[in-house]
Amino acid sequence: MNDQNARPLWALAAGLGLAVVVVVLIKAGPLLHPPLGERAPLNPDCDLLHEACRVRFADGGEVRLAIEPRGIPAVRPLQLEVRLMHLPTPEQVEIDFQGVDMNMGFNRARLQPVSVGAGADSGAAASASADADADANIEHWHGQGMLPVCVRARMTWEAQVLLHYPGGSRAAPFRFVSQRPN
Template sequence: MTETSSPGRPTVLLWAIAGVLLAAVVAVALYKAWPLLNPTLSEVAPLDPSCDLRSGPCEARFGGGESVRFAIEPRSIPVVTPLRLVVQTAGFDVRAVEVDFAGVDMNMGYNRAGLEAVGPGLYEGQGTLPVCVRARMEWEARVLIHTADGISAAPFRFETRRD
């Protein structure tokens, strides 16, 4: 009796191994990226509902007396246009500052801008808001202050309007 092998069997095995390896690579990438996408926050300042970034800078205060002042220019806050982001901190030993833009009731993907120190407690950078299918979109700009003790966040809400 002669033994015959199926010509498709090695190919199926190779595809199965490739699939398992791909799943493992995706799992490791998600595990490594999770802290970047969802950082653990040591403190979050209370949201000031009277803040209007279109009128001018807004300020958030933390429990320990620290504060963050945030401004966006141009004040009309257009989408798909470079925005100048300005953050002024007081009372923090800052290692880095980022601004994370998130849709309040719609996932708009990863929209985070790193800011550069331009003076004592003063940070500037550029960010861009993506276009949304809605004519009016509510956003939260979360200023992330990286310190030796962790990340403190100051939330600021605003809306964009499309004509």
Template sequence: MKGSNTTLRLIVGVLFLALGGVAVFKAWPLLFPKAAVTAPVDPACDLRAGPCTTKMPGGGKVSFGIEPRTIPLVKPLDLKVTLEGIDASAVEIDFSGVDMNMGFNRPKLSKASKGEFAGGGTLPVCVREAMEWEAKVMLHTDRGLVTAPYRFVTVKPGVSLQ
């Protein structure tokens, strides 16, 4: 009787491990999509000053802006992407902490007009006074996934960036 309980527990454990492996295998492309083209981060970009524009390798431009420009945490954000010389069927913004995992946060934008996509998003609360983020603009194109990363910092109310 005791041996059958151990065998049953072993079988259940192996089944849970296999199920977990299948879940990771299926979720991997969603969590870590392979980009056909990725632009370098522009260190001169300041999304608090206004939209930033990136010249893409292979041609075209991507402009990205966030409102309000203070980029508050846990408050609605207006996101806008403008494309020039690039035709995208869909646009997403993948928000991630640069040096801290903040979970999956990838709002999809809606096509507003030719070359313009807009939508909303929210950044989660963070325990740090200041947090560096990357907003990766993900363009779904005929060439495959094209990405343009933008870096910015959020600060808790009452904390200065100086």
């Protein structure tokens, strides 16, 4: 086969390859960015760098997020803790970290449920804590995440807690500003 006969075949192969890539991206879109049924309003009084914060959905359900270590440094493991109050049990809980003013890529941590009564407490204290959580309809989830390095000395982030349910997802947004050490 000569070069002139091979060109149409190469063009056809390239077109088919491009079509496969487009189909994969279209099919993967909902997995990376699930449709949201509801987004809670941002709590402007929250300072996630110094304390755990809460946001409330219209139906009264609350999401509390705590991140350790305080100050939320980049490129260090972060301990993530989410407590859900007066919300149905989700199939999955994730935290999606997004740069507000700069795209920092896909950065999502999947959390694991904490068994009632599990944790560092022991004996009567753990039992009392588990009873209090059960009475208040509180679920506890935890995991690890990490912020990537940023070229900016100061970066505004949104940590969006994603609650995945069979009928759709709910999002609880939390904003904070990270500072690069000098």
